[in-house]
Amino acid sequence: MMYKDKKIVWIFLAPTLILVVGFLYYPFVLSIYNSFFNVKDLGGISKTYIGLGNYREMFRDRAIWTSLKNTLILTVAAVVFQAGLGLVLALLVDSVRRGQQFYRTVFFFPIVISATAIGLMFNLMYSYDYGMFNQLLMKMGKDKVLWLDEAKAMLMVSVPVIWQYVGFYFVIILTGITGIPKEIYESAAIDGVTGFKQVFYITIPLLSGVIKSCMILAITGALKVFDLPWVIANKGAPSGKTYLLGTYQYNVVFNAARPGYGSAIAVLIVLLGVIISVAVNTLLTTEDDDGY
Amino acid sequence: MKKFSKIIALGLATTMFGSALVGCGKKEVDAPPAEDDTPDVEDVVEDEPEEDEQEEVTIRTVSQFGGTDPSAEVYEAILEQFREDNPKITVEDESATADEAWKAKVATDFAAGNEPDVIFTFTGVDAKVMIEQGKVVSLDEIRAEFPDYASNISEGVLNSVQEFDGNTYAVPVRGFYEGLFVNKALLDEYDLELPTDWEKMETAINTLKENDIVPIAAALGHQPHYWIEHLILSQGGVEAHKNQDIAAVKDEWVAGLEYFKTLYDMGAFPADTNSTDNDIITEMFNKGDAAMLLEGNWAIGGFDNPDDITVIPLPVVPGGKADQSDIISGFSTGWYITTKAWEDPAKRAAAVKYISAMTATDAIGEFVASGGTPSADVGEVEGLPAAAIDGFKMQADAANMDMPIDSWLAKPAWDKLLSSIPGIATGAEDIGSVVDEVITLHE
Numbered sequence: 001m002m003y004k005d006k007k008i009v010w011i012f013l014a015p016t017l018i019l020v021v022g023f024l025y026y027p028f029v030l031s032i033y034n035s036f037f038n039v040k041d042l043g044g045i046s047k048t049y050i051g052l053g054n055y056r057e058m059f060r061d062r063a064i065w066t067s068l069k070n071t072l073i074l075t076v077a078a079v080v081f082q083a084g085l086g087l088v089l090a091l092l093v094d095s096v097r098r099g100q101q102f103y104r105t106v107f108f109f110p111i112v113i114s115a116t117a118i119g120l121m122f123n124l125m126y127s128y129d130y131g132m133f134n135q136l137l138m139k140m141g142k143d144k145v146l147w148l149d150e151a152k153a154m155l156m157v158s159v160p161v162i163w164q165y166v167g168f169y170f171v172i173i174l175t176g177i178t179g180i181p182k183e184i185y186e187s188a189a190i191d192g193v194t195g196f197k198q199v200f201y202i203t204i205p206l207l208s209g210v211i212k213s214c215m216i217l218a219i220t221g222a223l224k225v226f227d228l229p230w231v232i233a234n235k236g237a238p239s240g241k242t243y244l245l246g247t248y249q250y251n252v253v254f255n256a257a258r259p260g261y262g263s264a265i266a267v268l269i270v271l272l273g274v275i276i277s278v279a280v281n282t283l284l285t286t287e288d289d290d291g292y
Numbered sequence: 293m294k295k296f297s298k299i300i301a302l303g304l305a306t307t308m309f310g311s312a313l314v315g316c317g318k319k320e321v322d323a324p325p326a327e328d329d330t331p332d333v334e335d336v337v338e339d340e341p342e343e344d345e346q347e348e349v350t351i352r353t354v355s356q357f358g359g360t361d362p363s364a365e366v367y368e369a370i371l372e373q374f375r376e377d378n379p380k381i382t383v384e385d386e387s388a389t390a391d392e393a394w395k396a397k398v399a400t401d402f403a404a405g406n407e408p409d410v411i412f413t414f415t416g417v418d419a420k421v422m423i424e425q426g427k428v429v430s431l432d433e434i435r436a437e438f439p440d441y442a443s444n445i446s447e448g449v450l451n452s453v454q455e456f457d458g459n460t461y462a463v464p465v466r467g468f469y470e471g472l473f474v475n476k477a478l479l480d481e482y483d484l485e486l487p488t489d490w491e492k493m494e495t496a497i498n499t500l501k502e503n504d505i506v507p508i509a510a511a512l513g514h515q516p517h518y519w520i521e522h523l524i525l526s527q528g529g530v531e532a533h534k535n536q537d538i539a540a541v542k543d544e545w546v547a548g549l550e551y552f553k554t555l556y557d558m559g560a561f562p563a564d565t566n567s568t569d570n571d572i573i574t575e576m577f578n579k580g581d582a583a584m585l586l587e588g589n590w591a592i593g594g595f596d597n598p599d600d601i602t603v604i605p606l607p608v609v610p611g612g613k614a615d616q617s618d619i620i621s622g623f624s625t626g627w628y629i630t631t632k633a634w635e636d637p638a639k640r641a642a643a644v645k646y647i648s649a650m651t652a653t654d655a656i657g658e659f660v661a662s663g664g665t666p667s668a669d670v671g672e673v674e675g676l677p678a679a680a681i682d683g684f685k686m687q688a689d690a691a692n693m694d695m696p697i698d699s700w701l702a703k704p705a706w707d708k709l710l711s712s713i714p715g716i717a718t719g720a721e722d723i724g725s726v727v728d729e730v731i732t733l734h735e
Binding site (some may be wrong): 239 | 392393396399400402403420421422424425506513514562563564566567568569572575576581702703704707708710711714715718720
């Protein structure tokens with residue numbers, strides 16, 4: 001239905017527009033502006049124009065490169081394990097006849113727990129002297145393991161991040177599977193297509209749109225993840241090895257009180273998010289569809 | 293100002309220790325007589341409006357006495373009493389444990405115009421921005437209308453928290469000291485002497501390590517603050533420690549910070565010192581799984597067995613220029629009234645009344661019951677644990693006291709230093725380069 005009076009359209013759109021402009025675009029434009037200044041306090045009193053100085057500093061800043069590397073690794077891991085495991089679990093659960101609701105609840109449960117609570121829980125598991133993992137190892141007569149050492153810390157941080165969201169993609173994909181008409185499977189079965197062949201030739205192709213959506217969500221989610229890694233590995237512990245772009249940016253702004261440099265990192269995060277999302281969207285778009 | 297602050301703190305500590313000796317038998321300590329004509333609490337609130345004149349008002353407060361802070365219980369009790377006594381004043385309390393995140397939240401709240409009406413926060417570099425922005429009211433301005441405001445607080449203490457512009461804004465409650473808390477029972481178990489010099493410290497570390505006891509509870513990846521200050525103080529002495537021209541004392545800084553690696557290589561810290569947090573290592577010390585903890589007096593309130601614990605200055609490192617008795621100590625926190633509350637006629641008197649209740653002599657006496665130097669003459673403090681009494685003695689014996697480095701070091705420089713400590717401890721970071729970056733960021 002088309003409204004002749006366009007004013008009503010604007011009235012309905014206004015609340016969202018105001019919120020999006022006020023809390024997203026305006027701060028982002030302000031971040032771009034601030035990224036050209038050296039701001040030495042959170043109040044923004046000591047502000048000196050330095051042009052591209054903050055961007056030049058990024059090239060010299062080792063922590064930025066560590067954060068960038070970790071963020072990209074986590075992004076790939078999110079696509080492979082969050083969306084991938086979600087798909088596998090959805091296919092498995094779809095094939096069981098009884099208890100689907102039980103599995104839906106169990107796999108979705110971590111989503112409803114706050115990331116901070118999950119972070120604290122994993123902290124207690126990883127703790128060297130009092131952690132659950134090391135207590136179990138000691139019960140088995142093994143030596144304690146330093147779970148959050150420089151070599152393993154990023155993996156240990158990634159595990160709960162991925163674990164928390166597997167259920168989210170599982171539910172989305174399972175919902176997509178249930179939307180596929182049963183007649184297609186029945187016809188295929190008459191033609192002798194069963195089991196894995198049905199999965200590869202019917203289910204996955206028909207789920208391509210849903211899978212693409214999940215991949216884009218996993219990528220954007222990984223690019224902006226903050227809370228869980230910050231709780232498990234405060235300030236990129238140990239030695240800044242687990243910094244992600246989000247956690248490093250937070251530390252630069254709020255702990256180091258350098259909002260100017262932090263704004264430059266924020267611009268980098270947004271640019272990276274846009275570039276990766278567009279690239280993935282382009283790569284996954286086939287001639288048959290209009291993309292995600 | 294620092295010298296003056298030091299003299300005041302020394303004076304207070306000496307008086308307290310003297311009194312402590314008198315009352316040791318019954319575990320009572322005479323608090324320092326702050327000023328001769330210190331009025332009683334009743335006098336402080338004398339000029340305030342009567343309750344029935346008070347209109348209904350809501351004030352928002354923020355303090356560090358929340359969460360796991362050992363004084364949270366005392367604060368809550370005083371707050372409840374205030375609510376009971378002042379039914380027309382609604383207090384919205386947003387207190388939380390003070391850490392770097394808390395400081396950041398306070399700074400952003402002030403920057404965004406979301407500051408509370410009254411706040412208990414840090415003085416010095418952390419207060420600089422809110423003072424520059426005119427967000428808090430000076431004592432002189434408040435006293436022009438409420439002459440008895442904070443009149444029970446020692447003038448010397450108030451002078452010690454004078455800010456860069458010559459004004460005093462904060463009303464301190466208690467001073468602090470930092471020192472090496474030692475579990476005497478654990479040391480006795482392994483026939484170890486108190487680590488009063490570096491040699492004894494090394495012996496203690498090696499022996500405890502051999503017996504699977506963590507020698508020193510420290511979270512270098514989370515809160516290495518006290519270690520940074522003490523190692524630089526120990527190496528360079530108080531003159532180098534307080535020298536804000538870091539380039540001039542760079543060698544002392546580098547040599548002091550090298551002891552992070554020395555101690556790390558000796559296995560003095562927990563295995564996960566670079567990734568664990570302060571709450572866990574404090575609990576480790578509390579449970580007797582670690583023998584030493586470098587902390588501030590506020591930690592005493594959280595100890596389960598404060599009578600088994602003593603506190604001493606960190607042993608001077610070999611070749612260090614500090615006197616063995618030198619410590620980090622002073623007044624670095626206090627209550628502020630924000631300009632926003634002051635300019636609101638309905639809130640002005642309520643804010644004054646609230647801070648007067650929180651800084652009343654009786655209240656200060658309760659706050660210092662777990663340690664710390666009172667900012668007013670609180671008389672005898674009963675039931676002090678051994679650790680607190682030893683803390684007063686340590687203060688009294690100190691040849692020199694200085695404020696922590698982060699009371700003057702620019703935030704970006706301080707954060708660089710904090711973030712670099714795990715790397716310095718493992719040897720991954722070049723200390724000279726780190727100090728150079730700190731110098732650049734401090735400029």
